[in-house]
Amino acid sequence: MNALIPRPAMEVAPGAWHVPGWLGTAQQRELVTACRAWATGPVPIRHTRLPRGGVMSVQTVCVGWHWRPYEYTRTADDVNGRRVADFPDWLVRLGRRALLEAYGDEEAARDYTPDTALINFYDGQARMGMHQDKDERSSAPVVSLSVGDTCVFRVGNTETRTKPYTDIELSSGDLFVLGGPSRFAYHGVPRVHEGTGDPATGLRSGRLNITMRVTGLA
């Protein structure tokens, strides 16, 4: 948002990199357009049901594999039973570029082939509690891209969902990578700052987050 205050790339925890302003406005607009299409089908975006009966405040739609707590499937059996949209090649390439940017490791970037993406939409009230991304059978990094409203992103430790943790702000265009020793670190989104996004991205309100992952499934 404020280009006068430079925000350098930072390793927030070992293997957890924040690269502010990685995506330009045009790229963010392309992502918004793609996510809007995925949100309508073949599986519509919805609030994920939790095993104990609650629903997430965030709305989610998936590509490649359909996620719900504890499992990935090809079809969205808890929504409409349809197979989720294919994971597009351009998103694989974007994931590789993101890894290269974060780690500067060309071989690791070349070898990175994400096969699922969770697209999360947060309105001003939505939150995500502290959790680990551990339904994947792979320790390959999670690449996260944010568009729209700025949020507080909490990066914790691998042992507990409590302190020690570090709060940072993820703004529109920011890249975050959770990998290496932080791949299974607890993390969450305790707050979204409503109305802080730039409508030029095509998102008039709210926050969009895309996380790419390697499921390790065949």
Ligand SMILES: O=C(O)CCC(=O)C(=O)O
């Ligand atoms: O919205 C974010 O920045 C994080 C999303 C996340 O942790 C997840 O989808 O597992």
Ligand SMILES: [Fe+2]
């Ligand atoms: Fe997560």
